[in-house]
Structures are given as structure tokens and as C-alpha cells.
Amino acid sequence: MSEPRTTPLHDTHAALGASFTDFGGWLMPVRYTSDLAEHHAVRAAAGLFDISHMAEFTLTGPGAAAVLDDALAGRISTMRIGKAKYSLLxxxxxxxVDDVIVYRRGDEDFLVISNAGNHEAVAAAFERYIGDVVISDISDDVALIAVQGPRAREVLATTPGVELPGLDDLGYYAWLGGTFDGVDLFVARTGYTGEDGFELMVPNAFASALWDALLSAGEPAGLVPAGLASRDTLRLEAGMPLHGHELSTDILPAQAGLGRVVAMDKDTFVGKEALASASTDLPVLVGLAADGRRAGRAGYAVLDASGSVVGEITSGALSPTLGYPVAMAFVPPRFAEPGTELFIDVRGIRIPATVTALPFYRRTA
Structure with missing residues (x-):
């Protein structure tokens, strides 16, 4: 078994006292001080995340839009330059296969960011289009840093060396180009926490300097470095799916509540025929809010009133923001109505839980 890879920021994390874990084949910081403190900092102020394990591909040339229309479930060709779009492969x-974000950088220029653990699967899916478009895997050339939280824009705007003309006008799911110490900087107003925030792409050689500059500028605003543990509870509260939990090749988009992402009116795309003939009675993803303090975890059974197993938890935790256990689970459609009373088997104890519309948490501004 190969050793996990490290990001260009690994030594920086170690110097900050981070604890590490293997995630998608990468050795990533799971926490620096406290899961709860890092979670609350993102909700109240800002958190700084290393997301350099993500995979990045560029597609350029006259066939780029048509290729992405065929490869992805969404309609990419109608995107405007400067915008981002969530889609599914x-x-x-x-x-x-994976959920991705596509950025249109020009008429014939797209950036696709996918999950670290699915890097090879996404690369293989794109290989079929080589010859119709120029596809470049730039994953090993760039670092990604996320600034997330209600004070994220303030942090970014006050970071020395960062020049981002137009930052004040940048909308959600959009991007702009700028510089950091004279080097090209790509900044997108996207994230995975349920808060406002930005994701910054910079050449590897400048990652540590950018991280340090952001951390120093953000400290007065309450920004802290944050690891994977808080990122997971933040995305769970925001009802955001994680591949390998709420998404997989055994799960159709509609089951995960992502039917809206699929443009079934396109002439063709990979998987369209299967979706058109799929059963409408497959298990669907729901939110569960439980009593007490004991949280259901991935793999725990969901029971009906008679004690029969009707589903399974995919992600769960005691919500730091809300103060009670929340979880996502797949259950048959007849149990999916909000307000439905179910139970979670937490190590042999039946914990009452109520089906709740996702997300559990939604920012107010």
C-alpha cells in the first residue's frame, strides 16, 4: 500500500500543531486545536482550509463546451464566462462517479475541480474525449486554499499582496482573476461549509506564503486554521453530500436530492438512458434530527416504529451549531415526508428521530 501524499502546505500544518489523517490518499490536517472551536470559528468569523488534495482539470479548445455537455449531467455550454456551476459526472x-464544480474561464476554456479520492476515475472518464478537446490535469501544479465564514471577504480584502479588482462585486458561484505578490491568483466564491467564502488557486510554490498572509490578516477578525473534522460537521449541517457517503456509483442523482442538477432535456449525456428508465421507488436521502446527545453515525440502521430496519445513516454528528444530533440517511420514499417519526439504532439503543428537510442549517446573510 502506497504512502499517502502530502500537499504543498504539509510542513506549514505541522508547524501549527495539526493532527493528520489519511483522506482520499492524502495526509491531511484533521484538526489544529479543537473540532468544536474550528467549527464555531467558521460559523462566527472565518476558517482557513487546505483543500489542495482536490483534483483540477482544464478543458480548452473549440470542442470544450460540447465535451462537457456530454460528459456531465448539467448543461455546461450555456454557462457565462466568469461563472461556476455544480454538476455530476x-x-x-x-x-x-463524482460531483464537480465547473468554472467557465473563456469561450473555449473551462476548469473542472473534482474530489481527491476520485481523481483517477474522473481522469479516466475524460480520456474518452481526448482528440475532441485539449484536456490538462493540473492537479500537481496548483494548491487550493479556502477561506470560509461570514468575515471571509473582509479577510481576503485585507490580505497583503492580494490584488483582486472586482472583489466587492463578485457574486456567489462566480470567479475572478487577480494576483498574489504578482503571481496569477484564481479566486472563486464557492465553498463546502454552508457559509460565505472563497476558494483560492495558486501555483504550489506560493501556497505557503499565501496561507501565512491570509492567516496573519485574518487573525484580528477571528480566523483560525481549520481541519477536516470541522469541515465535515459544517457540510453536514449545510446538507451537502460527500462522495462515498451520500454519493456513489450505486446512487442515482434523484435519490440524493440532486435531480435538479440533471438536464434531462439535453440530447445526450453519459447515463441519460439509465436515468430515463430508473425506478421512482428507490431509497431517497433525508435529514434526521434526533433527541438527546447521542448521534447516529455512518452505517447505523434506521428503524420504523415496529423496529424493522428501513434505512441506513450515511453521515451523522452532534451538531455543534444546533446542539442536537443530525444525520443524513437513505430511506424508502414512504418514510421521506418531513415530520415522519423514525428511530436510529445507536449501539443497540433506539434513539427517536424526525425526518427534517435539508439543510439543517442555512446562513441568514
């Missing part, structure tokens, strides 16, 4: 059975 499906297999022929309609299962989710």
Missing part, C-alpha cells in the same frame, strides 16, 4: 448506469 455519471457512469452509464446513471450512478455518480
Amino acid at each position: 455519471l457512469d452509464e448506469r446513471g450512478g455518480v
Whole structure:
């Protein structure tokens, strides 16, 4: 078994006292001080995340938009330059190979960011289009840093060396180009926490300097470095799916509540035929809010009133923001109505839980 890879910021994390874990084949910081403190900092002020393990691909040339229309479930060709779009890469059975974000950088220039653990699967899916478009895997050339939280824009605007003309006018799911110490900087107003925030792409050689500059500028605003543990509870509260939990090749988009992402009116795309003929009675993703303090975890059974197993938890935790256990689970459609009373089997104890509309948490501004 190969050793996990490290990001260009690994030594920086170690110097900050981070604890590490293997995530998608990468040795990533799981926390620096406290999961709860890092979670609350993102909700109240800002958190700084290393997301350099993500995979990045560029598609350029006259066929780029058409290729992405065929490869992805969404309609990419109608995107405007400067915008970002969440989409899905499906297999022929309609299962989710990965969820991605596409950025249109020009008429014939797109950036696609995918999950670290699915890097090879996404690269293989794109290989079929080589010859129709120029596809470049730039994952090993760039670092990604996320600033997330209600004070994220303030932090970014006051970071020395960062020049971002137009930052004040940048909308959600949009991007702009700028510089950091004279080097090209790509900044997108996207994130995975349920808060406002930005994701910054910079050449590897400048990652540590950018991280340090952001951390120093953000400290007076309450920004802290944050690890994977807080990132997971933040995205869970925001009802955001994680591949390998709420998404997989065994799960269709509609089951995960992502039917809106699929443009079934396109002439063709990978997986369309399978989706058109799919059953409408498959298990669907729901939110569960539980009593007490004991949280259901991935793999725990969901029970009906008679004690019969009707589903399974995919992600769960005691919500730091809300103060009670929340979880996502797949259950048959007849149990999916908000307000439905179910139970979670937490190590042999039946914990009452109520089906709740996702997300559990939504920012107010």
C-alpha cells in the first residue's frame, strides 16, 4: 500500500500543531486545536482550509463546451464566462462517479475541480474525449486554499499582496482573476461549509506564503486554521453530500436530492438512458434530527416504529451549531415526508428521530 501524499502546505500544518489523517490518499490536517472551536470559528468569523488534495482539470479548445455537455449531467455550454456551476459526472448506469464544480474561464476554456479520492476515475472518464478537446490535469501544479465564514471577504480584502479588482462585486458561484505578490491568483466564491467564502488557486510554490498572509490578516477578525473534522460537521449541517457517503456509483442523482442538477432535456449525456428508465421507488436521502446527545453515525440502521430496519445513516454528528444530533440517511420514499417519526439504532439503543428537510442549517446573510 502506497504512502499517502502530502500537499504543498504539509510542513506549514505541522508547524501549527495539526493532527493528520489519511483522506482520499492524502495526509491531511484533521484538526489544529479543537473540532468544536474550528467549527464555531467558521460559523462566527472565518476558517482557513487546505483543500489542495482536490483534483483540477482544464478543458480548452473549440470542442470544450460540447465535451462537457456530454460528459456531465448539467448543461455546461450555456454557462457565462466568469461563472461556476455544480454538476455530476455519471457512469452509464446513471450512478455518480463524482460531483464537480465547473468554472467557465473563456469561450473555449473551462476548469473542472473534482474530489481527491476520485481523481483517477474522473481522469479516466475524460480520456474518452481526448482528440475532441485539449484536456490538462493540473492537479500537481496548483494548491487550493479556502477561506470560509461570514468575515471571509473582509479577510481576503485585507490580505497583503492580494490584488483582486472586482472583489466587492463578485457574486456567489462566480470567479475572478487577480494576483498574489504578482503571481496569477484564481479566486472563486464557492465553498463546502454552508457559509460565505472563497476558494483560492495558486501555483504550489506560493501556497505557503499565501496561507501565512491570509492567516496573519485574518487573525484580528477571528480566523483560525481549520481541519477536516470541522469541515465535515459544517457540510453536514449545510446538507451537502460527500462522495462515498451520500454519493456513489450505486446512487442515482434523484435519490440524493440532486435531480435538479440533471438536464434531462439535453440530447445526450453519459447515463441519460439509465436515468430515463430508473425506478421512482428507490431509497431517497433525508435529514434526521434526533433527541438527546447521542448521534447516529455512518452505517447505523434506521428503524420504523415496529423496529424493522428501513434505512441506513450515511453521515451523522452532534451538531455543534444546533446542539442536537443530525444525520443524513437513505430511506424508502414512504418514510421521506418531513415530520415522519423514525428511530436510529445507536449501539443497540433506539434513539427517536424526525425526518427534517435539508439543510439543517442555512446562513441568514
